[in-house]
Amino acid sequence: MDLFEGYVGIRLWDGQLVDDIIFSLLLALLIVFAIIFRTNFRLFVKMLKDVAFVKERPNMFDEAVRRDSPFFRNFMVFQTLFLCSITFFVFARIRGFVPYPGEKGVLYSIGIAFFVLFLFYQFKQFCYYLLGTVFADPEPYRLWKTNYNAIIGTWGCLLYIPVLWLVFVGTYLTIPILLFCILYILCRFVIIYKTIRIFHTKSSGLLYISLYLCTQEILPLVFLYEGMVYLYNFIETSTLWH
Structure with missing residues (x-):
């Protein structure tokens, strides 16, 4: 009598592992964001108010101001960069710019x-x-930095x-790609608007804004483009996907 060896399952397609890793x-990230949102709700509301308004003198009696947490700010930045990384990877994979890598290849x-995005941000x-x-x-x-x-x-949440x-x-x-680009453009326009609102009354405000537009809105994008091209060429020649 033959022994029962079980059922032979249907082989999953090559991208299933990639989707599972990205989903995980x-x-x-969503779980951590939900916990931070729940425990720092006042800071989240203050963040939205800072986007909509320019307060030259924050109210020191406001609990959100007194509880300002570097961890909250750093996590929001991390979330933004991480979501951008996933966006670039998923788009490149769907378009066929990169093959279907293994588990280590996805994380890598x-x-x-x-x-690359972190270096761009730090620059x-x-x-x-x-x-x-x-x-x-x-x-x-300090006001502009806030x-x-x-x-x-806020841009990271919308991503x-x-x-x-x-x-x-x-x-x-x-x-989604058009929405990503629109959100990025709106983000840059709001930053430029805030810069003009805060610095235009200073004697050196015009010079500052001119330098800002050149060094922060034009030159870094050139560096980012070159970095992404180098990253694409590196992935194409890497042995992880061959």
């Missing part, structure tokens, strides 16, 4: 994309610091919409 990463490529922060300390007083620069962090954090579309819908790719 997004689920973990997302990690590289995150590292911009360094330029912001130089311009802020040379051409602005400490108080206006508004900038709020805008980046869940195109990212979830790319991961779980997978069709009509023009819509």
Whole structure:
């Protein structure tokens, strides 16, 4: 009598492992975001207010101001960069720019994309610091920095919409990519508007704004483009996918 060896399952398609890993990463990020949102609700509301308004003198009696947490700000920045990394990876995979890697390949490529974006972000922060300390007083620069962090954090929250579309819908790719670009453009316009509102009354305000537009809105994008091209060429020649 033959022994029962069980059923032979249907082989999963090559991209199933990739989707499972991305789903796990997004689920973990959403859980952490939900916990931070629940425990720092006042800071979240303050972040939205900083995007909508420019308060030259924050109310020191406001509990959200007194409880300002570096961990909250850093997580919102991390969330934004991480969602951007997943967006670039998923879009490149769907378009066929990268093959279907294994488990390590997925984490490796997302990690590289995150590292490139993190370096890009740190470069911009360094330029912001130089311009802020040379051409602005400490108080206006501190106010601008608070508004900038709020805008980046809010943009990161909105990025869940195109990212979830790319991961779980997978069709009509023009819509999430266009939405991602629109959100990015709106983010940059709001930052430019805040910069003009805060620094235009200073004697060196016009020079500061001109330098800001050149060093922060044009030159970094060129560096980011070159970095992404290098990343694509590196992935194409890497042995992880061959």
